[in-house]
Amino acid sequence: MLSDNPLVAQGLDYFNQGTALAQEWLLSPAAWSQFGLLVGAYLLARIANGVITPRIRSLLTPAAESRSLLASGRRFLLIFLPLLLPLLAYGFTAIGEGITRSLFGSGEVIAFGKRFFLFLAARALAKRIVTDPFLKLLAKYVLVPVAALYAVGLLDTVLAALESTVVQLGNISFSALAIIRGAIAGSLLFWLGQWSNTQSTAYIEQQEMRPAIRQLIVKAAEFAIFGIAFLLLMNIMGISLTSLAVIGGAVGVGLGFGLQKIASNFISGVILLVEGQATVGDYIELDGGEAGTIIKMMARATILETFDGRWIVVPNEDFITTRVVNYSDSGSANRLEVDFSVSYDTDINKVPAIIEAAVAKHPEVLDDPEGPDCELRGFGDSGIDFGVEFWVNGIDDGKNKFASDVLFLIWNALKDNNIEIPYPQRVVELKGSLPT
Known part of the structure; x- marks a missing residue:
C-alpha cells in the first residue's frame, strides 16, 4: 500500500x-x-x-x-x-x-x-x-x-x-546539505569574482601606464581575486587549509616533473609583461617564422593574428629563448621601401626629385625621422633601377598596403613626366645571310 x-x-x-x-x-x-x-x-x-x-x-x-x-x-x-x-x-x-x-x-x-x-x-x-x-x-x-x-x-x-543524508566519495563523506551549500556558495563566489575581475580590469585599463605593466596588473588582480574566492569556498565547505598544503606539495612535484613546460611558459609570460619587449598591438616576427599582431597575452601563451585573419598560439617561452623582431612598439615609425625602373633614355638626374615629391603626398608617409629618399640602385638589363625609402607609422598592414599605394603614386608621376617604364628587351644577332 x-x-x-x-x-x-x-x-x-x-x-x-x-x-x-x-x-x-x-x-x-x-x-x-x-x-x-x-x-x-x-x-x-x-x-x-x-x-x-x-x-x-x-x-x-x-x-x-x-x-x-x-x-x-x-x-x-x-x-x-x-x-x-x-x-x-x-x-x-x-x-x-x-x-x-x-x-x-x-x-x-x-x-x-x-x-x-x-x-x-x-x-x-x-x-x-x-x-x-x-x-x-x-x-x-x-x-x-x-x-x-x-x-x-x-x-x-x-x-x-x-x-x-551522507554522500560517500571514496574515503571522504559529505552530507547532502554540505554539498548543496558548497555548490551555491561556490557559484556565488566565482560569479562575484568574475564581476570583480571585470570591474578591476576596466578600472586598470583607464590608467596611464605602460601596456605591458597594465597587462601584468590585470593578471595579478585576476589571480588574487579567484585565489581569495577559492580559499573562502574551502573555508565554507569546512576543508582544512592543511590539506591544501599537502595538495600544493603534490602540485609542486608535478610541476617539477610533468608540468615543467607549463611552469616555464607561465614564468616567461610574467617576465615578458614586466620587461615589455612585446605587448598587445605589436607586430612581431619570431625566429621560427611566425609573424602577426599580438591580440592577447595569456598566462601560458600569446596569440598572434596574421594578415589573413588566422590565429597563432605561441608559447611564452619562445619570446624569451628565441630571437624576436618587433616591428611596431605601440605605433612606432618603420621604414619601408619599393623598387622601380626607368628607361635608359631617361634623364636620371630628374627622377629623385619627381619621385620624392610624389611619395610625400601619401597621407601616411612621415617627414620625421626623414622624408622619402629616392636612390639609384644600379643599371639593369632592361632599365635603370631605383628604390625609394619612406617612413610610416606602423607596418605594411596586409600584403603591400603602403607599397601598393606608393607604386601607384610612382606610376602616375612617371607618366605625368613622360618617363618610360621599361620592359625586358633582347637583341637577336643573326650570323650569315638572311634566307631568301
Missing part, C-alpha cells in the same frame, strides 16, 4: 497536521484576532509605502546626465524600491506578533503571515529586481524555494533531512 512508503506516510502526516492546524485557526477567536492584526499590518504597510516611496524616489533619482560614482550608487538603490512594501509589512507584522505573544501567549497565525511577507519579498527580488541571468536563476530556484519552505515552517525539517 502507498501508506507503507516512508515518504508518502510522512507527507500524509504533514497533511493531517496542516488540516488540524487550519481547523484550529478557523475555530479559534484568538486566531481570528491575529488574522485581523495581520490584515491591519498589511494595510498600514501599504499606506506607509505610498507615503515613503515617492519621497525616496525623488531623493535618490540623480540628474539624467550625471555619470558620477555617487549617481551610479543612487540608481542602484532605486531598483530595490519594490521590496519596500513586503518589508514594511514584515516589520509591522513582527511588531504585532510581539504584542500578541506578550498579551495572549500565542501568535502562530501572525507569525505565519510574517514569514509569508518575507516570501513575497524574496519573490519580488527574483522576479522584478535581479537582472543578471545567473543571479536570476539562483534566486528563482534557490532563494524562492527556501523562502517558501521557511514560510510554511518546513525549512528546519528539510535541512535536518539533508544534513542526515
Whole structure:
C-alpha cells in the first residue's frame, strides 16, 4: 500500500497536521484576532509605502546626465524600491506578533503571515529586481524555494533531512546539505569574482601606464581575486587549509616533473609583461617564422593574428629563448621601401626629385625621422633601377598596403613626366645571310 512508503506516510502526516492546524485557526477567536492584526499590518504597510516611496524616489533619482560614482550608487538603490512594501509589512507584522505573544501567549497565525511577507519579498527580488541571468536563476530556484519552505515552517525539517543524508566519495563523506551549500556558495563566489575581475580590469585599463605593466596588473588582480574566492569556498565547505598544503606539495612535484613546460611558459609570460619587449598591438616576427599582431597575452601563451585573419598560439617561452623582431612598439615609425625602373633614355638626374615629391603626398608617409629618399640602385638589363625609402607609422598592414599605394603614386608621376617604364628587351644577332 502507498501508506507503507516512508515518504508518502510522512507527507500524509504533514497533511493531517496542516488540516488540524487550519481547523484550529478557523475555530479559534484568538486566531481570528491575529488574522485581523495581520490584515491591519498589511494595510498600514501599504499606506506607509505610498507615503515613503515617492519621497525616496525623488531623493535618490540623480540628474539624467550625471555619470558620477555617487549617481551610479543612487540608481542602484532605486531598483530595490519594490521590496519596500513586503518589508514594511514584515516589520509591522513582527511588531504585532510581539504584542500578541506578550498579551495572549500565542501568535502562530501572525507569525505565519510574517514569514509569508518575507516570501513575497524574496519573490519580488527574483522576479522584478535581479537582472543578471545567473543571479536570476539562483534566486528563482534557490532563494524562492527556501523562502517558501521557511514560510510554511518546513525549512528546519528539510535541512535536518539533508544534513542526515551522507554522500560517500571514496574515503571522504559529505552530507547532502554540505554539498548543496558548497555548490551555491561556490557559484556565488566565482560569479562575484568574475564581476570583480571585470570591474578591476576596466578600472586598470583607464590608467596611464605602460601596456605591458597594465597587462601584468590585470593578471595579478585576476589571480588574487579567484585565489581569495577559492580559499573562502574551502573555508565554507569546512576543508582544512592543511590539506591544501599537502595538495600544493603534490602540485609542486608535478610541476617539477610533468608540468615543467607549463611552469616555464607561465614564468616567461610574467617576465615578458614586466620587461615589455612585446605587448598587445605589436607586430612581431619570431625566429621560427611566425609573424602577426599580438591580440592577447595569456598566462601560458600569446596569440598572434596574421594578415589573413588566422590565429597563432605561441608559447611564452619562445619570446624569451628565441630571437624576436618587433616591428611596431605601440605605433612606432618603420621604414619601408619599393623598387622601380626607368628607361635608359631617361634623364636620371630628374627622377629623385619627381619621385620624392610624389611619395610625400601619401597621407601616411612621415617627414620625421626623414622624408622619402629616392636612390639609384644600379643599371639593369632592361632599365635603370631605383628604390625609394619612406617612413610610416606602423607596418605594411596586409600584403603591400603602403607599397601598393606608393607604386601607384610612382606610376602616375612617371607618366605625368613622360618617363618610360621599361620592359625586358633582347637583341637577336643573326650570323650569315638572311634566307631568301
